[in-house]
Amino acid sequence: MGVTVLQPYQIPEGKTGAQAIDFLTKRLLALGAVHTGQFLVDCETYISAPQHGPSKAVHVLHDSEYPVTTFSILDTGTGKQIPLVADNLFDLLMLKMTSVYTSKKQTKIESKGARFEYGDFLIKLGSVTMMENFKGILIEIEYRPCVVLFYCWEMIREVLQSFLGVTVAKEYPGYFTSQPVVNAMGQQQLHAKQHDIYEPIDTINQYLEHFTNYRKQNIMPQVSSQSSNMSMNTGMRVS
């Protein structure tokens, strides 16, 4: 388990999502990466019933990299997030709680695609879909031997640039630079995470952050109009 960075990929003008994934796959293979199967990260959100006070949301996420784990993040609505890492049985528990938390089916979002290994790097090209609608490309890159982003950010940046063909900003990704934490005095303050030891929940938090952004987009801003109504059935599923 090492440091993971998520990078949304801007689809070039005039290309469909499938073409962009194809292009990136070719580049990765040319670089010397090895194709090692598929991956899937999904997220479902449950909203609390109105009779139980102010609305709260529970985001339940699964990551194929942690096959027997269910991650859940409770959003209290006041900006505070409580993570819970549990067994797969947690899914059944959520089904029992339908009177309190109801699933918002139309917001079920997932990122799936091919998984590549390059040295100790793990690179995943994910197509993000919500209700079978293609939303964009999210690239996950993990450098497994290293546990602190500060040490290996330059390495990750270099590999990202080498196959994306675009310049990646020198600054650390947003998730690492400003994380609200509650200090010992009970006050919230911003904490830079780049020196912390990385944990799996950090990956999940990043996915949730990006998924929330995708959900907010009603139209597809990066892709030109003729492909904007493209669904997964048009060959987006990379398998």
Added chain:
Amino acid sequence: MANMEKLNATLNAVKSLRSSVRQCFEQLADGTAAEQTEDNRTKFLVEFQENYSHINQQLREVETLINGLQPSLVSSYLGNTTYLAQEITQDRQAMYSQLVNSYKWIDKVHEHSLLAFNNLNLNNLRRSYTYCSQKRGRVQYTSCNNPDPEFIDNLFYNDISHTNTIYEVCRQFSSNAVVFATISHVLKAAIICKGVLIEWVTVKGYDEPMEIDDLWTESRYEVFRKVQEHTHSAMLHFFSPTQPELAVKSFMTWLNSYSKLFLEPCKRCGKYVSNGLPPTWRDLRTLEPFHEECKNC
């Protein structure tokens, strides 16, 4: 104690034997008096015979004393192997004395090879006077195979210190130490020593388990397997049987330069990643980072 007294008496007897032999020879060297009379000659002969019988008597005395001495077993203390002397089975009882003997031989071989090393190291082409006396060599000589256990403890807890590194000395296998070094949040290394010499180094990632029972499995990450290969070549490079302490110190300084394993680009090509790996080689003198394929060009 009785043994000590006997030993003392024997030494005294040997001393007096030597002095009588010396006296005898002195007398022989002086020869007879100036005038060659019959009297003088017989006197000389009688004196010589007296001396001679005295020497014979003393020699016999020394021999009987020596026969009375018992070879002592506890003369040399070889760590836990002393327990071998207390073995009950007959055929194993002799093992400890053999062990002591071979240990003494090895020690002698060490000493001689050290002298040979010093002599061979003298550069014949250099004309100026090289100061490399035997005495100096002997002072530096420490037995690398059987040092004081406290010596290693002291070395790692007091003498060697690097800001980002935590050392932990573990002594699971009798007196030989295994040193665990955790370098920053980057890597863990197990340094397996035999005496003060480094025998093996295992390198693993910060998030991988490193236990005393499992010192030999390789890291699951390619980068640390590569680093381990490089530590082995550095271990051989710094190896110095005459100054084992210095060898360990320089090796640890070198190893500590891996605290920036992922942080520094290659000095030659200026890149961070090559073939999926960071610069895994560190120059032995300058500690500069290089990719494995860049270090030789």
